[in-house]
Amino acid sequence: ESDIPIIRPISTVIHQAGFPVPEYLLKLNKPSRYNF
Numbered sequence: 649e650s651d652i653p654i655i656r657p658i659s660t661v662i663h664q665a666g667f668p669v670p671e672y673l674l675k676l677n678k679p680s681r682y683n684f
Contacts, residue, residue: 652676 659673 655673656676656678659669659676663669663674
């Protein structure tokens, strides 16, 4: 669970590169810089 804040930006980059990404990963809350 501690990795959840960084999964969304990574999945966004993978999606923009044209690779399939599950929709729920793109719908995660945007990370705030205070979560780290």
